[in-house]
Amino acid sequence: MPEPKSRFDETFPCDFYTPAELFEPDLLYTIPEIARMLQGLEPDAEVDDDTEAVLIDWAVPWVMVHSDELVIAEPLSEEGPGYYGVAPEAVEATDESDRAGETDGANGASPGVDGADGDQ
Structure with a gap:
């Protein structure tokens, strides 16, 4: 059953890592x-x-949402799980956007990545 937000002391942003992060x-x-x-x-x-x-x-929904940034490998055994990893082009795109942001800000420092500290 839905609950009013007022019943909760605090709410947090729903921010998830990208596969490249x-x-x-x-x-x-x-x-x-x-x-x-x-x-x-x-x-x-x-x-x-x-x-x-x-x-x-x-x-599971995170994998589905980010499927275009992932690669998958067949299980190592017939009964084993599938394996997922970051697609090379997703890493390249992140690297390129990081380089583009390196000159942002007054001191030329690279901006931080929100949510990359494990507070998910």
Whole structure:
């Protein structure tokens, strides 16, 4: 049932990483690993089954929304999970936008990336 915002002490922006911000360019990850990383955890962090189910509920739509920035690899075994990674062109686009922003601001410093500190 919907709740009035006034019942909550605080609300937060719903800001997620992009694949280029989240993934190492030369690694592939499973959905459970992605789910942990979206919460600022290490990919191999121990979480209980109920928490993992909730995290995966967030990760699956994130993968779908960012599918044009991802690559996928077949499972390593017939029963194994699929693996996802950042597409090379997504990394290149991020690098190009970072270079373009390097001269923004009075001191010429590169602007920070919102949400890249794990506060998701």
